Amino acid sequence: MVTLRRFPQPKRSWFLADRAATWPVRLLAGAGALWLLFCLLQEALAGRVWFWVVPGAAPPPVLLGVPVLLLAAALAVRLRRSRSRVRWPALMGVLSLAVGLDQSGLTLAAATADRTVPPGAIHVVAQNTEYWGSDVDPDRFYAYLKAQHADVYLLQEYLHWDESAGADGAREVADTARLKREFPGYQVVTRGELVTLSRFPVVAQPPVGPDRALRAAGDEDWAHVFAGAKVLRTDLAVGGSVVSFYNVHMLVPVAYGMPLQDFPADVHRRQRDRRAQFDGLTEDVRANANPLFIAGDFNTNAGMGDLNGLRGLTQDAADAGDTVLPMSWDAGSRHDWWRFDWAFTAHGARTHRYALSSPEGTSDHLRQDAWISGPASGGTHG
Numbered sequence: 484m485v486t487l488r489r490f491p492q493p494k495r496s497w498f499l500a501d502r503a504a505t506w507p508v509r510l511l512a513g514a515g516a517l518w519l520l521f522c523l524l525q526e527a528l529a530g531r532v533w534f535w536v537v538p539g540a541a542p543p544p545v546l547l548g549v550p551v552l553l554l555a556a557a558l559a560v561r562l563r564r565s566r567s568r569v570r571w572p573a574l575m576g577v578l579s580l581a582v583g584l585d586q587s588g589l590t591l592a593a594a595t596a597d598r599t600v601p602p603g604a605i606h607v608v609a610q611n612t613e614y615w616g617s618d619v620d621p622d623r624f625y626a627y628l629k630a631q632h633a634d635v636y637l638l639q640e641y642l643h644w645d646e647s648a649g650a651d652g653a654r655e656v657a658d659t660a661r662l663k664r665e666f667p668g669y670q671v672v673t674r675g676e677l678v679t680l681s682r683f684p685v686v687a688q689p690p691v692g693p694d695r696a697l698r699a700a701g702d703e704d705w706a707h708v709f710a711g712a713k714v715l716r717t718d719l720a721v722g723g724s725v726v727s728f729y730n731v732h733m734l735v736p737v738a739y740g741m742p743l744q745d746f747p748a749d750v751h752r753r754q755r756d757r758r759a760q761f762d763g764l765t766e767d768v769r770a771n772a773n774p775l776f777i778a779g780d781f782n783t784n785a786g787m788g789d790l791n792g793l794r795g796l797t798q799d800a801a802d803a804g805d806t807v808l809p810m811s812w813d814a815g816s817r818h819d820w821w822r823f824d825w826a827f828t829a830h831g832a833r834t835h836r837y838a839l840s841s842p843e844g845t846s847d848h849l850r851q852d853a854w855i856s857g858p859a860s861g862g863t864h865g
Contacts, residue, residue: 507560508569515553515575522546522582529586530788533754534747536736539787542820543587543808546786550580588785588822590809592802598836604854605721608633609778609826611732611848614644615656619845625665627845631852635719636680637778639732641673642709650738655705675708677715677730686725687718692763693756713760718773726832726857727771729764731779733757736787757782757789765792768829774857778826780848785822793827800826800834800853811839811849824851832857 521538528535553576557569608631616624628636645652653676662671662678669680672688690698694712702708715730734757741749768775777797783789801809811824828834832855839849 508572511553511556511560511569511572512575515572515579518549518553519575519579519582522579522586525586525786526582528788529786530791533751536750536754536787536789540736540784540821541786543589543784543786543810543822544820546583546587547580547589547808550576550583553579583786586784586786587808590799590801590804590807593804593807593809596803596805598803598805600835600854601856603722604835604856605635605726606631606633607635607637607728607776607778607826607851607853607855609637609639609730609824609851609853610842611639611780611824611846612641613842613846613848614640614642615658616845617643624845625661627843629665631850633680633852634682635728636669636678637728637730638678638680639730639780640676641678642676649740653706653709655709672715672717674715675705675712677712677732679715679717679728679730681717681719681728683719683721683726685717686720689716689718689767691716691729691767692760695763710756714764714767716767721857724858725773727773727775729768729775729777729779731764731777731781733760733780733782733789735782761789761792765796768793768796772830774828774830774832776826776828776832776853776855778824778851778853780823781825782823790825797827797829798834800828800837800851800855802837803834803853804837804839806839809839811851813847814842814849815844815847819849824848826851826853828855 525535525539529539554573557572557576561569610628612624616627628638641658642656643654645654659671659673662680666680669682670685672679672681672685674694690712691714694708694714697708697711713731713733716727717730718725718727734753736750736753736757738749738753764777768777777793778800781790809822810819812821813819824839826834826837834853834855836852836854838852840852842848842850
């Protein structure tokens with residue numbers, strides 16, 4: 484009599500039963516686990532730990548695209564190998580996508596936004612001018628600005644750059660006389676590299692953040708003001724009420740061309756200075772009871788965490804935009820994968836329409852156009 488001996492079955496892996504399909508599923512599971520770990524670290528460290536500003540600068544499309552690719556690959560493996568169990572790679576893809584949605588700056592409200600602009604709305608243009616249009620003819624640059632016919636302009640990089648000086652190349656521009664000639668009827672306010680032009684009367688210009696110390700000390704040295712005044716607040720008289728406009732240009736988090744041995748210390752210093760500016764702006768917005776509008780080049784993504792406090796107090800103007808994933812830099816290139824330019828409203832101000840528009844060759848940042856209103860209107864729209 485022959486006795487049949489039963490051999491033990493191969494041990495099942497923790498994510499599938501078909502050993503022939505182990506390697507593709509294990510590969511997907513490993514990639515999914517690593518990406519999920521990155522997303523969780525991003526959520527925990529962004530805006531809290533200075534060195535995370537570097538990995539935190541991942542382009543928003545990547546934060547959405549990687550989980551989608553993981554899910555697509557898991558589906559492909561499942562269809563090709565019908566017995567493969569891909570629930571673990573799929574689960575990691577779903578979880579990393581869920582975590583990455585907010586980090587990507589996705590604005591789903593824009594998909595259903597009305598965008599109807601009422602008569603009297605205020606047209607605001609915010610623009611990083613790329614060293615005051617230094618790469619284009621000055622007449623063309625001013626013609627471009629004037630053609631926007633905005634009620635309020637919030638302009639950054641009112642400066643020229645000395646390339647031979649490396650990271651310390653900012654140089655003052657003395658163009659106020661021409662600004663007044665080109666924009667008759669506008670109030671012209673400058674502070675360091677920031678320019679605000681307004682059809683409405685300026686009733687106050689309170690300092691914000693580190694600029695308070697400069698104002699208190701009477702320090703008007705341009706280099707000091709350039710470094711310390713990254714937010715220009717102007718309070719404007721609009722239709723019987725006061726509306727605050729914040730013109731913002733935050734320091735870049737990373738200096739290109741920095742020697743490797745100096746890189747960590749420079750990133751640390753920059754993030755410390757940036758944190759002081761972001762905190763100062765957030766504190767001022769919290770204490771300001773006026774309807775307000777904030778816009779400019781923040782040099783930060785949603786995922787970098789620097790805007791967390793401000794976004795908790797305000798409404799993103801892009802909710803009234805024409806795209807659910809707005810990108811503003813690098814304009815005109817194949818890698819305009821970042822949104823560094825932002826706009827917000829709070830305390831009764833509302834954005835009716837928002838758009839990122841071509842700078843027409845004058846800048847590497849898209850132009851921000853917003854049509855807003857507050858408790859009282861008085862703009863030129865309609």
